Amino acid sequence: MTGGGTCESSAGYVGHELNGSGGSAPISAKTQTFHRPVGPIAYDCVKVIIVRDGSAILFSEFGQRLVKLGDVVLLCANTLCGSEPECPITATTVYMDTDYLIDQVFWQHVGLLCDRLDARELASAMYVEPAQVLRLGEQRVGLVMPWLDELVRLTVDGDQYRRFNRVQALWFSLADVIAPFVKVSPVRLTPSQRERIRPTLPRHRQFxxxxxxxxxxxxxxxxxxxRRWTLDDLAGEIHLSVSQMTRVFTDAFGKTPLAYLTIIRAEELARLLRDTDLPIEAAMRQVGWHSRGHGSxxxxxxxxxxxxxYRRLSAATA
Known part of the structure; x- marks a missing residue:
């Protein structure tokens, strides 16, 4: 249910994965049926996964959760997630560019924010849980299925550009149903928040x-x-100070360099555990973790x- 692995597509393939890079549509969707375990894998876009049929064990930063018809999975960018289907499970995944969503946060709170840099900071403060399972129930998911089917069709046909306003309307309708279930951290929005460290005049409207x-x-x-990377090593490679390098990377990827390194190490370790017979300690060393306890x-x-x-799970379903 992470958009990769062995699957049968019930609505065709998008043609390219939305990854937040230039040239990709800000919203895209596809419906798939999964029969075998997937991941863990991370995408650099926000994903909303709506379970339409079947069930699976999902594992991410929230631990292990059973998801079934009526559930929606919300994954922030660069969040590892994997799944083990209990039976064939069908889900529609909506992929969204992070900047597109930040733009919506900006306009939602435009009276209290100075610019889009403030919107990015506000979103980081509000949406602190990178992975959530939302229990909408079968009735609400049944309500949004026609919108999902149309969104997938527009994506498959390549009409998400020409019919962009319709695509946005479908997303806003979907978001209106899902948003009340999303867990956010309480953030006090007051006029004093207009006073920011980095004021921008006139208001900056581009990323x-x-x-x-x-x-x-x-x-x-x-x-x-x-490699045993340090922040000093990375900063030296691009001839910036550590603070500048960290800010530049975090602005681009939403994670610090060392947090990003942990994600891709975990992703590669999962692949080694799944596809090779390497002992766990040897696999950990291969990705750069030399302490089994710390790596685990x-x-x-x-x-x-x-x-x-994870290895036991992979072996049991091989």
Missing amino acids: NPLRTEARKIADLLRSELA QLFRQYVGITPIE
């Missing part, structure tokens, strides 16, 4: 493009996964289960 330095750091981390703790923090449990 900056992804900086080359941020892309270079991500490429370095992925290409040398097992980090893996469980981001995946929701321990490496031992």
Whole structure:
């Protein structure tokens, strides 16, 4: 249910995965039926997964949860999530560009915010749980299914650009049903919040493009996964100070460089546990974790289960 793995598509394939990069539509959707375990895998966009039939055990930062018809899974960008179907499970996944959603936060609270940088900070303060399971119930999910089917059809036909206003209308209708179930942290919105550290006049209405330095750091981390990276090492690679480098990367990916490194290490460790017979300690060393206890703790923090449990789960369903 994370958008990858072995599946049968009941509505065709989108043609490309929405990943928040230039040239991708801000909203896209597809419906799939899953028969085998998936992930854990992380996407750099926000995902809303609506369960339409069947059930599965989902594992992410919330631990393990059973999801079934009537449930909606909300995953923030760069959040690892995997699943083990109990039986064939059908779900529609809506992929959304993070900047598009930040823009909606901005306009929702435009009277209290100075610019889109403030909107990004507000969203980070409100939506602190990266993975949530929302129990909408069968009746509410049945209500939104026609909207989901139309959204998928527009995506498959490539009409999400030409029919963009209709796509937005479908998303807003869906969001109106889902939003009351989303857990947010209480944030006091007062006029004093207009006074920000980085005021912008006139109001800034565009997001900056992804900086080359941020892309270079991500490429370095992925290409040398097992290296004992430090913030000083990374900053030196792109000739910025540690604070500048951290800000540039976090603005681009929504995670600090070392948090991002943990995610891709956990992702690769899961692949090794699933696809190879390497002992767990050897697999951990291969991704850069030299302490089994520390590695297990980090893996469980981001995946929701321990490496031992994950290997047992993979073996049982192979």
